[in-house]
Amino acid sequence: DGGITQSPKYLFRKEGQNVTLSCEQNLNHDAMYWYRQDPGQGLRLIYYSHIVNDFQKGDIAEGYSVSREKKESFPLTVTSAQKNPTAFYLCASSISRQKNTEAFFGQGTRLTVV
Amino acid sequence: GENVEQHPSTLSVQEGDSAVIKCTYSDSASNYFPWYKQELGKRPQLIIDIRSNVGEKKDQRIAVTLNKTAKHFSLHITETQPEDSAVYFCAAGTGRRALTFGSGTRLQVQP
Numbered sequence: 001d002g003g004i005t006q007s008p009k010y011l012f013r014k015e016g017q018n019v020t021l022s023c024e025q026n027l028n029h030d031a032m033y034w035y036r037q038d039p040g041q042g043l044r045l046i047y048y049s050h051i052v053n054d055f056q057k058g059d060i061a062e063g064y065s066v067s068r069e070k071k072e073s074f075p076l077t078v079t080s081a082q083k084n085p086t087a088f089y090l091c092a093s094s095i096s097r098q099k100n101t102e103a104f105f106g107q108g109t110r111l112t113v114v
Numbered sequence: 115g116e117n118v119e120q121h122p123s124t125l126s127v128q129e130g131d132s133a134v135i136k137c138t139y140s141d142s143a144s145n146y147f148p149w150y151k152q153e154l155g156k157r158p159q160l161i162i163d164i165r166s167n168v169g170e171k172k173d174q175r176i177a178v179t180l181n182k183t184a185k186h187f188s189l190h191i192t193e194t195q196p197e198d199s200a201v202y203f204c205a206a207g208t209g210r211r212a213l214t215f216g217s218g219t220r221l222q223v224q225p
């Protein structure tokens with residue numbers, strides 16, 4: 001079950017705290033993505049990166065930040081500015097953006113604000 | 115940007131019947147249309163995909179059709195089985211942006 005790994009699987013955060021979700025892939029993929037999944041709303045794009053040291057905002061980037069210092073890693077920080085952070089977060093990767101190919105997903109991190 | 119709409123949101127069928135899920139997209143530049151299956155508590159996994167230069171693709175009991183003129187594509191599952199029960203997502207994309215997903219269809223196959 002390798003390829004793309006997210007950690008932790010469950011995360012609890014107090015209001016006002018920043019938390020960082022980890023996403024690592026050993027598929028040598030150029031492109032990486034973060035999606036948020038809420039019940040009945042499908043997957044919404046938070047941030048994506050097509051190459052190291054470059055990333056773009058998705059549809060719901062407010063309250064989130066990312067970095068892409070290494071090809072293998074694309075961590076997501078949920079800041080205190082995100083008003084409703086409780087959700088299931090999915091990281092994905094694909095070979096490259098030049099040619100549309102399958103996106104491989106991690107197992108997800110379920111974040112709960114307590 | 116792209117907007118993908120998916121219907122129905124829930125679908126219940128008897129085992130052995132067929133199931134059809136439909137999606138529409140808004141951006142005529144979209145050229146890649148994958149379908150993902152997500153079982154409860156698990157990651158989404160690709161089950162079939164189609165590119166804009168093809169009108170139909172089949173893989174055993176699963177088929178996808180694409181109508182570029184109308185900007186819609188559909189997933190067809192024949193001879194459904196209880197293990198087909200899951201949430202199915204359609205998506206649309208191009209090489210320039212990430213995939214945009216539909217809102218999902220919860221399929222229940224009744225034994």
